[in-house]
Amino acid sequence: MSIIVLGTVALDTVKTPFGRHENILGGSASHFSMSARLFTHVDIVAVVGKDFPKKHIDFLRDKGINLDSLAVVDGDTFRWEGKYEGDLNTAHTLHTHLGVLATFRPKISPEQKRIKHVFLANVDPDIQRHLVDSMCSPQLIGMDSMNFWINTKRKSLLRTLRKVHIFVANDQEARSLTGENNLIKAARHLSSFGPKMVLIKKGEHGSLFLCDKFIFILPAYPMEKVVDPTGAGDTFAGGFMGYLSRVRKVNEQAIRKAITYGTIAASFNVEGFGLERTSRLTLRDIEKRLGFFKKHILL
Amino acid sequence: MSIIVLGTVALDTVKTPFGRHENILGGSASHFSMSARLFTHVDIVAVVGKDFPKKHIDFLRDKGINLDSLAVVDGDTFRWEGKYEGDLNTAHTLHTHLGVLATFRPKISPEQKRIKHVFLANVDPDIQRHLVDSMCSPQLIGMDSMNFWINTKRKSLLRTLRKVHIFVANDQEARSLTGENNLIKAARHLSSFGPKMVLIKKGEHGSLFLCDKFIFILPAYPMEKVVDPTGAGDTFAGGFMGYLSRVRKVNEQAIRKAITYGTIAASFNVEGFGLERTSRLTLRDIEKRLGFFKKHILL
Numbered sequence: 001m002s003i004i005v006l007g008t009v010a011l012d013t014v015k016t017p018f019g020r021h022e023n024i025l026g027g028s029a030s031h032f033s034m035s036a037r038l039f040t041h042v043d044i045v046a047v048v049g050k051d052f053p054k055k056h057i058d059f060l061r062d063k064g065i066n067l068d069s070l071a072v073v074d075g076d077t078f079r080w081e082g083k084y085e086g087d088l089n090t091a092h093t094l095h096t097h098l099g100v101l102a103t104f105r106p107k108i109s110p111e112q113k114r115i116k117h118v119f120l121a122n123v124d125p126d127i128q129r130h131l132v133d134s135m136c137s138p139q140l141i142g143m144d145s146m147n148f149w150i151n152t153k154r155k156s157l158l159r160t161l162r163k164v165h166i167f168v169a170n171d172q173e174a175r176s177l178t179g180e181n182n183l184i185k186a187a188r189h190l191s192s193f194g195p196k197m198v199l200i201k202k203g204e205h206g207s208l209f210l211c212d213k214f215i216f217i218l219p220a221y222p223m224e225k226v227v228d229p230t231g232a233g234d235t236f237a238g239g240f241m242g243y244l245s246r247v248r249k250v251n252e253q254a255i256r257k258a259i260t261y262g263t264i265a266a267s268f269n270v271e272g273f274g275l276e277r278t279s280r281l282t283l284r285d286i287e288k289r290l291g292f293f294k295k296h297i298l299l
Numbered sequence: 300m301s302i303i304v305l306g307t308v309a310l311d312t313v314k315t316p317f318g319r320h321e322n323i324l325g326g327s328a329s330h331f332s333m334s335a336r337l338f339t340h341v342d343i344v345a346v347v348g349k350d351f352p353k354k355h356i357d358f359l360r361d362k363g364i365n366l367d368s369l370a371v372v373d374g375d376t377f378r379w380e381g382k383y384e385g386d387l388n389t390a391h392t393l394h395t396h397l398g399v400l401a402t403f404r405p406k407i408s409p410e411q412k413r414i415k416h417v418f419l420a421n422v423d424p425d426i427q428r429h430l431v432d433s434m435c436s437p438q439l440i441g442m443d444s445m446n447f448w449i450n451t452k453r454k455s456l457l458r459t460l461r462k463v464h465i466f467v468a469n470d471q472e473a474r475s476l477t478g479e480n481n482l483i484k485a486a487r488h489l490s491s492f493g494p495k496m497v498l499i500k501k502g503e504h505g506s507l508f509l510c511d512k513f514i515f516i517l518p519a520y521p522m523e524k525v526v527d528p529t530g531a532g533d534t535f536a537g538g539f540m541g542y543l544s545r546v547r548k549v550n551e552q553a554i555r556k557a558i559t560y561g562t563i564a565a566s567f568n569v570e571g572f573g574l575e576r577t578s579r580l581t582l583r584d585i586e587k588r589l590g591f592f593k594k595h596i597l598l
Contacts (some may be wrong), residue, residue: 087480181386183503184523204482205516206506215596217518219505224483256598297514298598299555 001040003245005032006131007121007234008078009046009056009070014273015083018227022159025056026080028121028144031231033065034278035265036242038121039284045069045131047104047193049077049127063279069108075100088226089203105125106131117245121234122146125157129137132163140250142166142241143195144233150177162194165250168237169199183208184215197250199240199259201233209259216256221267221293230275232266235278239265239286259272266288301340301412301429302544304331304428306420306533307377308345308355308369314382319528323573324355325379327420327443330530333577334365334564335418335541337585342411344368344430346403348376362578368407374399384426386580387525388502405430416544419463420533421445422457431462439549441465441540442494445533449476460538464549467536469500482507483514495550498539498558500532508558517557520566520592527572531565534577538564563589 007029013022043066063066076099082091116139120128143164146243149157150173163169167190175181176190187198187210200208206219240262247254264286271277306328313320330531332341360366362414375398415438419427439559448456449472460466466489474480479486486497488507499507505518539561546553563585570576
């Protein structure tokens with residue numbers, strides 16, 4: 001079992017009420033793989049510049065992640081700077097430097113083209129589609145995006161959506177892509193664009209899954225101390241897709257379990273800056289919190 | 300088994316994308332009793348003016364609600380006018396006319412003073428405390444409030460809070476009363492003001508219960524069509540307190556069940572204007588939707 005994830009490997013500068021960290025390892029593919037690796041083998045498809053610290057590459061490799069398709073090219077690594085205030089629910093982007101991401105075209109090996117599970121984390125929808133089209137016979141394709149692409153490349157995003165099975169979006173994205181305020185209606189509307197399954201992330205309010213057969217709603221794990229939420233959505237997607245890749249089934253039971261694993265993985269992510277907490281995460285940590293969640297918090 | 304509810308019986312004018320209704324029966328006590336009556340006997344303590352239509356009094360009496368302490372006095376009935384837009388999550392108050400509510404001091408009978416379960420729906424905290432002090436030996440006192448009292452009568456509200464067992468608040472109120480953005484922290488903070496149990500209503504995101512022994516989180520029942528959310532919080536509280544009054548126990552199992560009943564009752568409330576849907580509600584309707592909720596939507 002394997003999953004291939006296309007996304008960003010980035011250098012983040014993050015400020016929250018708990019401190020400020022400069023140029024720490026971040027990016028959608030990094031966060032995704034920190035939780036997905038607990039369930040399945042992970043191949044990252046991404047690009048960094050020549051300025052990217054070797055220690056980060058060593059770190060990811062030490063975590064068992066395949067970096068054959070992590071291109072290192074002339075130029076600067078993608079950098080994001082943001083801050084969180086108040087309830088830490090919304091990231092305020094202070095600065096974005098695309099660097100080598102601007103001209104990125106993913107190239108993967110013949111073996112990687114045969115991987116059955118694919119996740120298109122947040123990058124340009126043209127690039128996402130390019131990867132999908134290069135896969136041999138993918139069985140399950142998940143996709144994330146963000147408001148930036150909804151606003152600037154809507155047509156391309158819709159074209160990519162037609163090619164995927166699961167669309168993972170946050171509530172704001174679901175609303176702005178469909179014009180529907182009601183999240184159930186928004187999820188149904190998104191599904192009409194192509195993906196049979198829609199998974200809406202509601203941050204501290206948990207998530208909502210919809211397909212033509214059932215709806216599943218799970219609250220988030222209650223956290224009293226949120227240190228840095230950066231990457232929580234990708235960590236969630238990593239747990240979710242990672243579990244589905246492990247069991248190689250997509251029935252109701254597997255979906256529910258996958259969402260529960262994603263939810264718990266995300267709860268660890270917010271406890272530290274960047275990959276601080278999830279880099280040390282084990283399946284045992286997850287199972288322990290999951291047991292408590294099911295027994296003492298949910299119905 | 301009985302519960303006595305102090306609150307408003309009002310004439311509401313409500314505008315939503317689904318229409319506008321003028322001077323329909325509303326108020327916190329009316330909405331509360333529509334769901335509480337399914338589980339227990341309900342006594343309303345409220346005031347209306349001489350302008351209050353007799354048909355509304357007949358209607359409430361027909362529903363089996365005791366109106367011995369519904370005072371009818373010289374002056375105008377409390378009126379509220381509001382509208383909802385977009386996601387219908389927030390009520391925009393257009394007009395409030397206090398009328399006879401401005402000088403209201405509740406008076407109840409000696410039998411009513413011996414009722415064990417009490418709910419203080421949203422009115423002036425002075426009036427809420429006045430009722431609590433007139434009860435003989437209440438076993439369970441629940442209390443709601445609103446931002447208006449948090450902003451204008453904070454001290455009185457805190458004095459009343461010390462006398463109650465369960466505080467029911469929405470997320471905004473919980474945050475503004477404590478200054479805590481994190482809802483778990485806010486709930487803990489509220490509990491430090493006196494009430495052993497805190498129940499935070501999160502609208503479309505469900506609810507969160509906290510006491511020193513456990514936390515319980517339940518999503519809302521997913522509704523695709525919300526016609527008018529006015530009174531949903533009171534309907535929720537009515538199902539919750541009504542069930543606790545019926546079983547006369549306040550252990551973990553009873554609390555979880557009570558919150559689930561409240562959640563389902565509220566889902567019916569939003570399907571129609573005012574009491575349109577909840578006036579026809581039966582326990583069978585609730586059980587049916589509850590079965591579906593537990594089986595197909597929750598973990």
